Amino acid sequence: MNRDNDKGKVLVKRSLILAFIEFLLFMVIIFRLYYLQVYQADRYKMLADENRISTRLLIPPRGIIYDRNQELLASNRQNFQVSIVAEQTPDIQETLDAFKKIMPLSEVEEEKIKKEIRRKRSFVPIKIKDNLTWEEVSKIQLNAPSLPGIVIDEGLSRYYPFGEKMMHILGYVSSVSDNDVKDDPLLEVPGFKIGKAGIEKLFEKRLRGRGGNQKLEVNAYGRVMKEIEKNDGVLGEKIDLSLDARLQTKAFELLGEESGAIVLMDVHNGEILAFVSTPSYDPNLMVTGISNEDWKALVNNERHPLTNKVIAGRYSPGSTFKMIVALAGLESGAIKPETRFFCAGKMFLGSHPFHCWKHSGHGYLDVVQALQHSCDIFFYETAQKVGIEKIADMARRLGLGEKVGIGLDNENSGLIPDKAWKLKARKEPWHPGETLISGIGQGYILTTPIQLVTMMSRLVNGGYEVRPSFLRVSEEEQENIKKINVSQTYLDIVKEGMYNVVNVPGGTAYMSRFDYNGMKMGGKTGTTQVRRISLKERQTGILKESELPWRLRNHALFVGYAPHNNPKYAVAVLVEHGGGGSSVAAPMASELLQEALKLDPSKKIIE
């Protein structure tokens, strides 16, 4: 009985201890609640928000590019692409195998995808294929249950309706590379494309716009529940170019299979209406990604389709330089408008012979006639009297020897040599004979087609320092163009010479003349040698152009303007290894100028 009492007492005592232990354990729970919900609440609130809020970058559509008549030059096309999200599939290989049953994937492509998957974090979608057709999209959607982790994204991809015709002016967009400056979060977006050349690169910032933000509430499976906040970015700006797609197309067709360049420009404000470099290639290929073979073919092509010959091609101006020499001669007083030189087909400087292109000689010529017949002897004589320094000075005033500042990559400044340059670059003194050959635009002188068209414009626009522009130029901007310091009298003499080149029998471009409602063309041909004609060859008879391999043939040049009475358009045509300026380049310029006159919106010139 005593022990029974003890038994009861032990039970009560131990029960109270047990109750106390249980009480303490509850206190631990409450303390833990305090720790999580008060002490660490801020941290967990942040984590909860990170869970539920997903911020998305809104990608602005890229600005559309139009020509001067609102013709679409670069637009955005709906593009479906299929990607794989590694974390959404239990087995990547299985999903890819299932995918291959629907759309074939080459082994190389598959390896590339798997490599990307290993490199990127598991929730980043990795592109499998893009530019899917509607059929392919629906096929994938139909098989979606057996394709875990496969997602279809709808995006915009750049499209150039004119393809290769506009390549060298528009450039193209392509994926951001490691070398690009990443000053914008948009550039971190997988698959985002930026301008890599041409207008697309020049106006990249304006075309790109600014990305917006969207804060979304998502559930644990990533499904969007609602939008919390939205900040629209800035849409890509629309760009209106001064280009005329019709003239561009015409110029492209005129060059045809030839390798060369054509630029057409408004002489008064510098607006570029056509800008062609051939051969070209389709910029749409660059957007979707060009294959290795195609790329190698472009790089190794002897006609250099990747080079923008309008701005980066350096050519001797040849006879198209003679206007500069004439102006320099007239300005310096070395020649007068009535000064005549006798051309006997060749002349000597010391014992060295200098040849005119016309073996039999031109006889007596004044400056206008010399331009008309493109007599070399006249300009040798003039150059000799004027000296290289004054010629170089005149060339620079008319836009040669320096970049015209068009803004595109790889623009070349050409070369206008003088004595100081030679000493510095070649460590040799200037040779008098070099002045002579400079007089006919050969030797060290190098120009780009864009410089030549600028020179042509400045010769005929009343003496304004016009610069080429891809954008429309306002009247106000046009009024701010400075004058160049060249006497109008002399400019008129040169212009008369250029008129005669085309419109007077015996002119080197007489075959290319036209009369469109009384509007005529003026200009100057040029044919430049790319090889040295040996003495022996001169004696045995110079080989005909067609007998030479392509890469040894002469370059054909023509710079021209129209209408003669009230010049509005200037053109520069260069055909690499095309043969003669009068036979190849002048007809192209003639056709393009006629087309420009036909399409001209203002009635004022038809007077």
Added chain:
Amino acid sequence: MYKFYETSIKNQSLTLKEKFFNLSFSYILFIVLLVSVGVVMLYSAANGDWNQWALKHLLRFSVAFGLMIFLAMIDIKYLLRYAYFFYFVVLLLLIYVEVKGHVGMGAQRWINLKFFNLQPSELMKIALVLALAKYFHTTSLQSIETIRGIIPPLLLVLFPAFLVLTQPDLGTAMMLLMTAGAMFFVVGVQLWKFGAVLLGAIVMAPVAWHFLREYQQNRVLTFLDPERDPLGAGYHIIQSKIALGSGGVFGKGFLKGTQSHLNFLPEKHTDFIFTMLSEEFGMVGAVFVILLNMLIIAYSFAFALRSTSYFGKLLAIGLATNFFLYVCINTAMVLGLLPVVGIPLPLISYGGTVILSVMASFGIILCVHINRNVNLGKSD
């Protein structure tokens, strides 16, 4: 006269009406309050839908409430008399589901009973307390203090615990062992014996580790380091802590728990309902629920201590401790203090068996309370 009256009460059975008025109505109120919290949270867990869980929960509670009142009304003598019988019936059921699980390929831990999926392992928690209470009621303190005296009750515990463990249901097995351990403690088993068992357990732990299923091992490892696998096994506990912590003091508001409603929180209507409650009602709501549970346990202990019979005392303490273990393990689990072992929060979590067994326990505790003055002999 007074003494005579006392004795007469002791020797006479109470009428049903007397019994009814002896029910503790505050105790029942706490229970009803807890269930109400459960119904409200289940409405929220279903994103504002009564039909998915909340109404079924209420229906099950009503049935279980009837069972509680029924058990409260029966004579405590019957509980003592049939304690072993009940224990063996439940043990047989346990063996039955075990064998059935092995024979029929799909392992089933329960027997289907219309409203409830009855898990014998759940009933075993009550049966074991009854059997142990009866054993210690009929044994002298000397015997309890000998090693031979605690071998029979140890067998009573270890056999069903082993069966449950092989189901495998680590959580329930642990609860059986811990409930029994608490009862061994209160009846006066010497502390050094607990020490020896604890030491033995530590030594045996590496061996036992090999008997754990892989998912159980993962749960323990994940508990020790939740960052080990943030998207897999550790996900639950990390998300639970984020939900709790982000609730703050006053919570995000009813139906506004982002972690719960956006499905970051798993099992929000069952094991993790306390997390959801803490997210939506903050620490205030969480502490309120803890306090209700503490009140129920405190009342149960008070009933136990006021009971004149050893059997009644031990029975109430055993059952109250069992209830305590539910609450404590579940909350500690969702708070990241214990591994995720799959123990629900009674009366609040959705699930049939637990509400049945817990309400049955409350019924028995109320029965102890009503029969507090009934003297029970050792041999009855």
